[in-house]
Amino acid sequence: MTQFLKSREALLIAVIVALLALIASRFPAFIEPSNLSKVFNDTSPLILLAIGQTLVILTRCIDLSVAANLALTGMVCAMLNASMPGIPIPVILAIAVSMGAVMGAINGLLVWTLSIPPIVVTLGTMTIYRGIIFVISGGEWVNSHEMSAAFTGFPRAEVLGLPMLSWIAIIAVAMFLLVIARTPLGRAFYAVGGNPNAAVYTGLNVGRTQFWAFVISGTLAGLTGYLWVARYAVAYVDIAGGFELEVVAACVIGGISIAGGAGTILGTLLGALFLGIVKNALPVIGISPFWQLAISGSAIVIAVAFNARASRTKGRIILKRAEGTA
Amino acid sequence: MLQSAEIGPASGVSTTPVMALSGITKTFPGVRALSEVSLELYPGQVTALVGENGAGKSTIVKVLTGILQPNEGRIEIDGQETTFPTALHATQAGITAIHQETVLFDELTVAENIFIGHAPRGRFGLIDWPAMRRKAKDILDRIDAPLDPMMPLKELGIANKHLVAIARALSVDARVVIMDEPTAALSQKEIEELYELVERLKSEGRAILFISHKFDEIFRIADRYTVFRDGQQVGAGLMSDVDEAELVRLMVGRDVDHIFPKSEHRVGDTVLQVEGFAHPTEFDGINFELRKGEILGFYGLVGAGRSELMQAIFGITRPSGGKIRIDGSDAAIHSPADAIANGIVYVPEDRGKQGAIMGLPIFQNVTLPSLSQTSNRGFLRLAEEFKLAREYTERLDLRAASLDQDVGNLSGGNQQKVVIAKWLATKPRVIILDEPTKGIDIGSKAAVHAFMAELAAQGLAVIMVSSEIPEILGMSDRVIVMREGLIAAEIAGGDLTPETLVRHAAGIGAKP
Incomplete structure (x- = not known):
């Protein structure tokens, strides 16, 4: 318990509660359950992508192509729906998930088999995926009147008082909490990122583990692509432009170490919620959205400073008597 | 010992040292790397520094170049006492080092x-x-x-x-030039050129400290020698007053101050056969057998290809030829996972880089290669993992507050135990230990040795790669000495003496 209180997660919870209290002192309506659920729903795409990114970063990689993957998948889904409104939603979902997975697999294969640094691979595929959107759409938008009601209705459909989009984020969080804690693959993400050399000697295939992290990240990005386009009822080339940075920011604020091998899904969830609350609260308080960027940026710098400090204290303990208390 | 004022060096230059170290002691937690050593370097002369791996040669180089500061002792330059708080101070005092792997x-x-x-x-x-x-x-x-x-x-x-x-x-x-095994990676022609350069540096009046394992080159270019053993200076003098046998005796001649728990156990059937193992650049023509209950020592100088051979047996690198048989039938090992499946495990030398995974708790480190054992339908069972981890960490007498503790917070000896426990939990038949006690304290060493003997007694076949002669002699039933990627000798029984090991490892008396 005392260990939890000292953890990044406890700190983030405290920061989020303090933030909410501060906002509520001026605008009590902000913390009404209906508004909080709106904030959560608005943050759901970020949560979904950040979970995938977390797995990728745990294995010492980074996936900058997630937002482009989201946009391309979203555009394909929107164009399919516009031209063939009869395609049922489960089929659309299956297409979104598979497309995302394939794009993630391309990243993963390049990293695994060609040993290209992930930042270079995903910077390249990010540009390629964005380019393809332009090619297939010719730069045209798909607007809401071209989409079917079922298509745009799915993410908003309410189940037990929460929209489908929120439920999908909740299910994803639960699922990956389980994957991380209770599957060999989840354990392998930490081992490969924590010490790739040792992982090799343990019989783990480092490249293959990283491949699966990219596939999962891509899959979640693809799924989110459909949900995003349907929710906003519009698809265009620059959808979610720059969103990948927000995704990485959520992970870093959540305590995922950029050096790999350290961090939790709960941390990422809290990091994403923090950004989501800041983003939703600022217009309410009447602060210019430009400040939002500065605040997010400061949060990242502070979080990285915290990460650096945490990893310093984790160093070797030379004094024997200090060992037991560590 | 010598009246250097009367017996001038071969090159006939100065007889007062440009640099003199005396009473230098350097300790690290749990290790006394240097104990009151002295070293003198003379202008225009080459002093050879010889000693086994771990004798303290690298540490003294770091002291000389200001990278490490000694706990005690005196550094003099031209008779003036000085200190090197940083590497820059040493450089400014005219000391420069040419490292094995050049730092450029x-x-x-x-x-x-x-x-x-x-x-x-x-x-x-x-x-x-x-x-x-x-x-x-x-x-x-x-x-x-x-x-x-x-x-x-x-x-x-x-x-x-x-x-x-x-x-x-x-x-x-630079007035003092330190060369740390400069010829280790050079061809014969390049070595000749380097010797010429050393001669030139000598003639310019520079003092040279030449660290080498190769006796032929020491006798060829050095004027003086200093021998380190276990962090102590055990001899120094003029090369003209010493021969190979004397140097070897100084290097290894020590009392084994540690009782090795080698038990009398029965050596059983052959488990592992390695036949005609070869690699394009690291080793060639490797043939050996390993039996149940046997501890087979692999001795050699650093760079003799021992670790490279073990990595190939474990499936990390691909050999260019040869095969491995387990219990007489061919085993296809293309990856560490294959090796583990065949009952071969490898405890690597560098625990930090290749052994423990910092950031994961102890129990997860232990169970990492055994997750198929502890999981059920693809899901891990933490209770089973704790049970397995507890079983093996207790057998190794691991001291930790809790198995949930991060491995990074353990001492080196305890980390080593975690790594060994990890491998034992896979229930291997052959265990390869690469420098199992390097850099750990005496107490943990004894525990590792006792456990190794126990493993052999239980019928496990053990390969121990070690550069420590007492450990090799004390623990092994049989020793294979490797030199320059080849098996130089296989020694057992009464022939197992420090002198034979060093002679074969250094190639003394062998054809070049």
């Missing part, structure tokens, strides 16, 4: 490498490139190095990189 900057040019830190400055304090190029050329000409100063360093081979390092030493007008 690949992306910079030859000239920049030579003058890094003291580049000639022109107007406004900017680097004066024409002057730097000219001066670099002058120095390179002085050592007959046919190198273009503007060439990027990364395009040079190892021998030429050594030349650049030497040029750098000359550019600061």
Whole structure:
């Protein structure tokens, strides 16, 4: 318990509660359950992508192509729906998930088999995926009147008082909490990122583990692509432009170490919620959205400073008597 | 011991040391790396520093170059006491080191490498490139190095990189040049060129400390010798007063101060056969057998190819030829996972880099290769993992507050136990231990040794790669000595003496 209180997660919870209290002192309506659920729903795409990114970063990689993957998948889904409104939603979902997975697999294969640094691979595929959107759409938008009601209705459909989009984020969080804690693959993400050399000697295939992290990240990005386009009822080339940075920011604020091998899904969830609350609260308080960027940026710098400090204290303990208390 | 004033060195230069260290002690937690050692370096002379791995040679180099500060002792230059709080102080005092793997900057040019830190400055304090190029050329000409100063360093081979390092030493007008196994990676022709250069440095009156494992070159170029053993200076004098046998005796002649728990156990059937194992660059013609309940020691100098061979047996690198048989039938090992499946495990030398996974708790480190055992339908069962981890960490007498503790917070000895526990939990038949007690304290060493004997007694086949002669002699039933990628000798029984090991490892008396 005392260990939890000292953890990044406890700190983030405290920061989020303090933030909410501060906002509520001026605008009590902000913390009404209906508004909080709106904030959560608005943050759901970020949560979904950040979970995938977390797995990728745990294995010492980074996936900058997630937002482009989201946009391309979203555009394909929107164009399919516009031209063939009869395609049922489960089929659309299956297409979104598979497309995302394939794009993630391309990243993963390049990293695994060609040993290209992930930042270079995903910077390249990010540009390629964005380019393809332009090619297939010719730069045209798909607007809401071209989409079917079922298509745009799915993410908003309410189940037990929460929209489908929120439920999908909740299910994803639960699922990956389980994957991380209770599957060999989840354990392998930490081992490969924590010490790739040792992982090799343990019989783990480092490249293959990283491949699966990219596939999962891509899959979640693809799924989110459909949900995003349907929710906003519009698809265009620059959808979610720059969103990948927000995704990485959520992970870093959540305590995922950029050096790999350290961090939790709960941390990422809290990091994403923090950004989501800041983003939703600022217009309410009447602060210019430009400040939002500065605040997010400061949060990242502070979080990285915290990460650096945490990893310093984790160093070797030379004094024997200090060992037991560590 | 010697009246150096009367017996002049071969080159007939000065007999007062330019640099003298006395009573130098350096301790690390749990290890006394240097214990009151002394070392004298004379102008115009080559002093050879010899000793086994772990004798303290690298530590003294770090003390000389200001990278480490001794706990006690006196450093004198020209009779004046001095200290080197930082490496820069040592450089300014005219001490420079040419390392085994040269510490240079690949992306910079030859000239920049030579003058890094003291580049000639022109107007406004900017680097004066024409002057730097000219001066670099002058120095390179002085050592007959046919190198273009503007060439990027990364395009040079190892021998030429050594030349650049030497040029750098000359550019600061180094009075003391330390060469740490400079010929280890050079071809015969390059070695000859290096010897000529050493002669030239000598004739310019520089003092040279030459660290080497090769006796032939020590006798060829050194004027004096100093022998280290277990962090102590055990002998020094003129090369003309010593022979190979005497040097070997000084290097290894010690009492085994540690009782090895070698038990009398029955050696059973052959488990592992390695036949005709070869690698394009690391080793060739490796044949050996390993039996149940046997501890097979692998001895050799650093770089003899022992770890490389073990990595190939474990499936990390691909051999170019040969095969492995387990219980008489061929085993296809293409990856560590295959090796583990065949009951072979490898405890690597470098625990930090290759062993424990920092950031994961102890129990997860232990169960990492055994997750198929502890999981059910693809899901891990933490209770089973704790049980398995507890079983093996208790057998190794691991001291930790809790199995949930991060491995990074354990001492080196305890980390080693976690790594060994991890492998034992896979229930292996063959366990390869690479330098199992390197850098751990005496108490943990004894525990590892006791456990190794127990494993053998239980019928496990053990391969122990070690550079520590007492450990090899104390633990092994049989020893294979490797030299330059080949098996130099297989020794058992009464022939197992420190002298035979060193002779075979260093190739003394062998055909070149």
